[in-house]
Amino acid sequence: MKIGEAAAASGVSQRMIRHYETIGLIPRPPRLHSNYRDYAAADLHRLRFIANARDLGFATEEIAELLALWSDEGRASAEVKKLALARADALHAKARKLEAMRAVLLDLAGRCSGGERPDCPIIDELSGGA
Missing domain, CATH: 1.20.5 (Single alpha-helices involved in coiled-coils or other helix-helix interfaces)
Incomplete structure (x- = not known):
């Protein structure tokens, strides 16, 4: 899905999605032939995770730590x-x-x-x- 659709589905603005890509909180998605970003369901899940963490007041660095822990099935x-x-x-x-x-x-x-x-x-x- 394109960035506008991802923004609507995740509740994260297009500007913030681009920002999260730039700082590495979400991976850069592949591009379609038209050069539009192509977001997958996993990207939306990650964006929602980030938005929920933001809503709870976590700073960007803390969100990066939480994302790493979320991805680590062996986490404590x-x-x-x-x-x-x-x-x-x-x-x-x-x-x-x-x-x-x-x-x-x-x-x-x-x-x-x-x-x-x-x-x-x-x-x-x-x-x-x-």
């Missing part, structure tokens, strides 16, 4: 679990930072009158003043 599931737990820890740290940012914004917004006067603690904080 402990390696996969280790990657998943590391990603979960990273997401937790990011969530804590985002919540702290949210708390600061809510505090600043709560101290801002929101009226017609120019004084604003939000602007003061952003400018490093007050």
Whole structure:
């Protein structure tokens, strides 16, 4: 199937499919006589795997590791679990930072009158003043 069909079937954009080919996450497919890429069912499965891993927050390097583990039938599931737990820890740290940012914004917004006067603690904080 052509790249547009592969994109529609996998939920991965054509641009990202080309990118994944360039960085080696998916093998370059053979070309048809018309020079169009010819994707197979296995390519779609791999693209869906990548998309699912992306949705869970895995970085490109981690996805490459997961793909290698997926292809290795002799893999130790402990390696996969280790990657998943590391990603979960990273997401937790990011969530804590985002919540702290949210708390600061809510505090600043709560101290801002929101009226017609120019004084604003939000602007003061952003400018490093007050």
